[in-house]
Amino acid sequence: MLSTMKELLRQLPSVDEVLKDERIRALLESQPRVLVIDAIRASLDAKRDQVRAGRTADLSLPSVVDGTVTMLAEMSAPSLRPLINATGVVVHTNLGRSLLSEEALKRVALVNRSYSNLEYDIRAGERGKRHTHIEGILTRLTGAEAATAVNNNAAAVLLCLNTLALGKEVVVSRGELVEIGGSFRVPEVMSRGGALLREVGTTNKTHLKDYQKAINENTGLLLKVHTSNYKIVGFTKEVSPAELSELGKKHGIPVMWDLGSGSFLDLASHGIGDEPTVQQAMSSGVDVLTFSGDKLLGGPQAGMILGRKKFLDPIRSNPLARALRIDKMTLAALEATLTQYLDMEKAKREIPTLWMLTQPLSEIERKAGLLATGIEQTGSGFSVSIQDDLSQSGGGALPTGNLPTKVVAIGHAALSANQIESRLRLGKPAIITRIKEGMVLFDPRTLNDGEIAKIVESVKNLLQEPGARSQKPE
Numbered sequence: 001m002l003s004t005m006k007e008l009l010r011q012l013p014s015v016d017e018v019l020k021d022e023r024i025r026a027l028l029e030s031q032p033r034v035l036v037i038d039a040i041r042a043s044l045d046a047k048r049d050q051v052r053a054g055r056t057a058d059l060s061l062p063s064v065v066d067g068t069v070t071m072l073a074e075m076s077a078p079s080l081r082p083l084i085n086a087t088g089v090v091v092h093t094n095l096g097r098s099l100l101s102e103e104a105l106k107r108v109a110l111v112n113r114s115y116s117n118l119e120y121d122i123r124a125g126e127r128g129k130r131h132t133h134i135e136g137i138l139t140r141l142t143g144a145e146a147a148t149a150v151n152n153n154a155a156a157v158l159l160c161l162n163t164l165a166l167g168k169e170v171v172v173s174r175g176e177l178v179e180i181g182g183s184f185r186v187p188e189v190m191s192r193g194g195a196l197l198r199e200v201g202t203t204n205k206t207h208l209k210d211y212q213k214a215i216n217e218n219t220g221l222l223l224k225v226h227t228s229n230y231k232i233v234g235f236t237k238e239v240s241p242a243e244l245s246e247l248g249k250k251h252g253i254p255v256m257w258d259l260g261s262g263s264f265l266d267l268a269s270h271g272i273g274d275e276p277t278v279q280q281a282m283s284s285g286v287d288v289l290t291f292s293g294d295k296l297l298g299g300p301q302a303g304m305i306l307g308r309k310k311f312l313d314p315i316r317s318n319p320l321a322r323a324l325r326i327d328k329m330t331l332a333a334l335e336a337t338l339t340q341y342l343d344m345e346k347a348k349r350e351i352p353t354l355w356m357l358t359q360p361l362s363e364i365e366r367k368a369g370l371l372a373t374g375i376e377q378t379g380s381g382f383s384v385s386i387q388d389d390l391s392q393s394g395g396g397a398l399p400t401g402n403l404p405t406k407v408v409a410i411g412h413a414a415l416s417a418n419q420i421e422s423r424l425r426l427g428k429p430a431i432i433t434r435i436k437e438g439m440v441l442f443d444p445r446t447l448n449d450g451e452i453a454k455i456v457e458s459v460k461n462l463l464q465e466p467g468a469r470s471q472k473p474e
């Protein structure tokens, strides 16, 4: 028994023999040799495992080459790759948040293919500052006196706390000690920033007098944090940024507002949520305002810091600012995105996040029809219906601002919803869906026509090649 196994294993071609195969030699033209050799070894190992498990295995050279080609395709595929977001969650943090506009993508390519004036003042012929590329447009759009941007909003908050309140107390309402996505927690950012948290009020009610009583000679900052991913409703009271600003001015203490997901577009007037715009937030009188670049703004990952020059100057010259600075790819995309906001109607059409949020329901319905018809025409026995549902803006934005949508719901007699979901997810491209009441849902809010065609193609193949998509039992 053992000897027959050894004999079988000896039939396998050697790595050198596989390397001489015509198909492998062709692969070596385009693929790194180390990767090809790893793929050959992996293919041979798979054959050996089959033999040792007592299963019949094709040990011929062509079969080993087939295995190598499959392995190599997997090994050389990029790890970070596009997928189809059929969840309807527009700012989906796990799926890359905002899509960049075509204009932003063009600027990224243009500026990064060449040397640039990233930190060079062309007119003066001397060293310049990278924030100058976005400060003008940001102050113009928001009315702020000064502006800069760092790596992300978490970095913006950390940098501001570290600059304005190092070793000092920061007064925050107990109703605003938020956690976002498990890793950004206000009390922890506070201590890492070197500031001392001074909680005031209660979870549901904080009054102006609570802040007032907490102020002492060691108070460095009054902080307001947007409760991005929850809302306290019922018997509640919070102090408005305007009231807080007045209090700060009276005591000569700066007031900062972490707005979380800042929007330049007045979404409330589009019937979406009841959030203030960045412009409105700035005019509340706060000294410093921070928000993300890739949430409702619809740009690249970045943390915007706006406010009075008096506070922005030390923030920008803090040594931590160097560690948290944004790179030129981001800066190019950010400048392009911000510039698009000079024409709000154009911004709504051309910035994907804004378009996905504000597109009319009739457009979503059109896409739902396209998808439903496409799936029905595959003739593979899926039940298909279009249903009313709600999409979420996501990204810790507008926690209660659900958006009416039309979803396509599918089911199949031979497959459970979990099976359909996982096969779509493991397919190429990966399609991410939601399950509700035993049906798999596609929300066309976050889909374009090209993606809808790809979904139809994937659904058509779901039954034809079961197992090829997923080796694991489902």
Ligand SMILES: *Cc1c(COP(=O)(O)O)cnc(C)c1O
Residues within 6 Å of the ligand: 152, 153, 154, 155, 157, 178, 180, 184, 225, 226, 227, 228, 258, 259, 260, 261, 291, 292, 293, 302, 303, 395, 396
């Ligand atoms: C999202 C969010 C952050 C973190 O922003 P990132 O850009 O993800 O770093 C911080 N504060 C609030 C209130 C947020 O909503």
